[in-house]
Amino acid sequence: MAIVGSSATALGLRTPRAFTRHPGPQGRRSRLTHRLTRLTAYLLVLLIFLLPLWSMVATALSSAQSKLGTMDLIPHGLTTGNLTQAWNFGIGRGLANSLVMVGVGLPLQLAVSSLAAYALARKRFRGTALVTIVIMATMMMPDEVIAIPLYLIIGKIPNPVTGGTLLDSYGGLVLPLVGWALPIYILTGFMKRIPMELEEAARVDGAGELRIFARIILPLCKPALGACAVFGFLMIWDQYLLPLLVIQTPSMDPLTVVVTSLQSSQELGDAIKLAAATILMVPSILFYLSLQRSFERGVLSGSIKG
Amino acid sequence: MYLSLFNVRPYLGNQWVGFGNFTRAFADPDLRSAVGHTLLDAAASVLGSAVIGFCLALLLEGPARHLRVLRTAAFVPVVVSMVAIAELWNSLLFPGRYGAVNSLLGAVGLGPLPFLGSPHSALATVIGVQIWKSAPHDMLIFVAGLAGIDAQLYEAAAIDGARPLQRLRLVTLPALRPITTIVLTLGVIRGLRVFTEIYVLTGGGPGGSTQTVVPYTYLQATTNNDVGYASAVSTLLLLATIALTVLVRWWRAKRED
Numbered sequence: 001m002a003i004v005g006s007s008a009t010a011l012g013l014r015t016p017r018a019f020t021r022h023p024g025p026q027g028r029r030s031r032l033t034h035r036l037t038r039l040t041a042y043l044l045v046l047l048i049f050l051l052p053l054w055s056m057v058a059t060a061l062s063s064a065q066s067k068l069g070t071m072d073l074i075p076h077g078l079t080t081g082n083l084t085q086a087w088n089f090g091i092g093r094g095l096a097n098s099l100v101m102v103g104v105g106l107p108l109q110l111a112v113s114s115l116a117a118y119a120l121a122r123k124r125f126r127g128t129a130l131v132t133i134v135i136m137a138t139m140m141m142p143d144e145v146i147a148i149p150l151y152l153i154i155g156k157i158p159n160p161v162t163g164g165t166l167l168d169s170y171g172g173l174v175l176p177l178v179g180w181a182l183p184i185y186i187l188t189g190f191m192k193r194i195p196m197e198l199e200e201a202a203r204v205d206g207a208g209e210l211r212i213f214a215r216i217i218l219p220l221c222k223p224a225l226g227a228c229a230v231f232g233f234l235m236i237w238d239q240y241l242l243p244l245l246v247i248q249t250p251s252m253d254p255l256t257v258v259v260t261s262l263q264s265s266q267e268l269g270d271a272i273k274l275a276a277a278t279i280l281m282v283p284s285i286l287f288y289l290s291l292q293r294s295f296e297r298g299v300l301s302g303s304i305k306g
Numbered sequence: 307m308y309l310s311l312f313n314v315r316p317y318l319g320n321q322w323v324g325f326g327n328f329t330r331a332f333a334d335p336d337l338r339s340a341v342g343h344t345l346l347d348a349a350a351s352v353l354g355s356a357v358i359g360f361c362l363a364l365l366l367e368g369p370a371r372h373l374r375v376l377r378t379a380a381f382v383p384v385v386v387s388m389v390a391i392a393e394l395w396n397s398l399l400f401p402g403r404y405g406a407v408n409s410l411l412g413a414v415g416l417g418p419l420p421f422l423g424s425p426h427s428a429l430a431t432v433i434g435v436q437i438w439k440s441a442p443h444d445m446l447i448f449v450a451g452l453a454g455i456d457a458q459l460y461e462a463a464a465i466d467g468a469r470p471l472q473r474l475r476l477v478t479l480p481a482l483r484p485i486t487t488i489v490l491t492l493g494v495i496r497g498l499r500v501f502t503e504i505y506v507l508t509g510g511g512p513g514g515s516t517q518t519v520v521p522y523t524y525l526q527a528t529t530n531n532d533v534g535y536a537s538a539v540s541t542l543l544l545l546a547t548i549a550l551t552v553l554v555r556w557w558r559a560k561r562e563d
Contacts, residue, residue, distance in 0.1 A: 045362065045376060045380050046379055049380045049382060049438075050379055052394055052395070053383070055398070056393075056394045059397070148537050234384075238387045240388070240389060240505070255387075256387055260392075263392075263393055274393065274394070277390040277393035277394060278390070281387065281390040285382055288381075296374070296446075299447075300449070300450045
């Protein structure tokens with residue numbers, strides 16, 4: 001499936017269609033050097049972006065107590081010792097908390113965003129423009145600007161379970177994640193391009209509002225939803241300031257906070273800290289890779305040009 | 307939640323201090339240097355990652371399978387949590403001679419550099435890490451933009467005898483202008499709100515040399531327990547962001563006329 005439509009490229013180096021029809025001064029020799037240059041560039045890209053990440057994994061899996069500050073590229077004596085040790089220092093608990101945040105927060109976020117986008121993209125009502133502007137304005141705003149008001153508000157929302165407030169509860173940790181402008185923005189742009197005729201045809205056949213939304217609009221939005229899921233996962237996974245504000249009980253801290261608190265500890269070795277960071281890194285990479293196809297299609301087709 | 311912002315003001319101290327917190331903010335030398343660091347950091351990291359992202363996009367754009375694999379690989383740093391990245395680079399950039407990056411530099415006869423350890427190089431190092439993480443993100447947006455350029459434009463330019471670099475300047479860059487605006491706007495927003503990077507990479511140190519506005523606000527609110535002052539600074543940051551956005555819009559509208 002051609003995600004990127006054209007085969008001619010900006011520099012015309014790789015698929016020189018233009019060159020084959022109008023052979024320039026390039027001979028076979030310079031074609032070869034071009035190839036080599038490109039190959040070197042590819043290798044450099046891989047080295048720069050993946051090698052550091054790999055060295056973290058390798059050091060985390062290495063059993064040798066290495067000198068201060070050194071990193072491994074090949075684990076010396078493969079072991080999961082560092083991982084289990086990190087696990088015992090609260091990483092397991094943090095991972096569970098983070099997974100709860102994503103497991104509850106992400107579906108809610110996607111549900112709210114897709115419903116909001118459906119209304120904004122396919123319904124005409126008074127104030128559509130105003131609502132859109134207000135939602136987009138929240139995107140311009142640093143999270144940190146709303147941190148203190150948010151803290152005060154969460155401290156006022158009653159907690160139905162404990163009778164206190166949402167402060168220091170999972171509810172307070174998840175609720176602020178549900179409304180996010182970016183997926184609304186992406187999905188609105190995507191839904192606007194679905195032809196109205198489809199919807200009308202379904203309406204003639206007697207489909208109700210919810211049915212149209214669930215059976216026609218949502219399935220057509222799959223690539224955009226993939227992109228939203230990846231961004232949303234990362235947004236939730238990466239939350240750092242929010243738990244610092246909301247959570248006071250250490251056993252409820254998500255992985256990001258636990259990893260940072262391990263980092264400042266003096267008695268733990270580097271390998272264990274890196275093992276903790278590896279545990280933090282792997283789930284989001286796996287999530288991205290599993291949705292990679294629809295993510296790229298969504299980003300390339302929907303959000304930008306939509 | 308957005309409207310709640312306007313309720314910030316009553317909290318400026320349970321006893322009303324009026325604009326006292328605001329006048330204090332303007333006179334605060336620590337805040338002033340934090341603003342300076344924020345602006346420098348935002349400008350450098352945004353420009354750096356846009357330029358590198360653009361070069362990456364030129365290199366990796368296209369429908370071929372190996373290019374898709376390479377794009378996916380290069381994008382991985384974007385999806386890794388900033389906390390993990392900070393931990394990683396803290397180790398890689400270990401200031402001593404055995405630090406991973408320093409031993410690489412040593413192999414070519416340079417260094418060792420102190421990186422995050424010295425007030426002179428800490429901010430530059432933070433910027434470097436930010437670029438490493440955000441350049442692939444910009445790359446993806448540029449790739450989307452490049453894909454939208456009509457291939458016939460290149461062919462026409464080639465027939466007219468334009469050399470690759472000329473085509474880049476005369477066809478690609480003008481066609482990418484709206485995309486570039488998106489990249490830069492997103493980048494500036496990201497740049498002004500920098501928190502996690504600073505907080506976990508350096509904690510504002512050494513000696514306040516990497517302190518930026520948002521972590522400074524957080525510090526005021528928590529450690530110094532001065533929520534009123536922190537709110538005042540937050541409000542100012544918000545106003546600055548809005549002003550900047552309006553300014554960019556206005557500038558764009560003016561240029562399109």
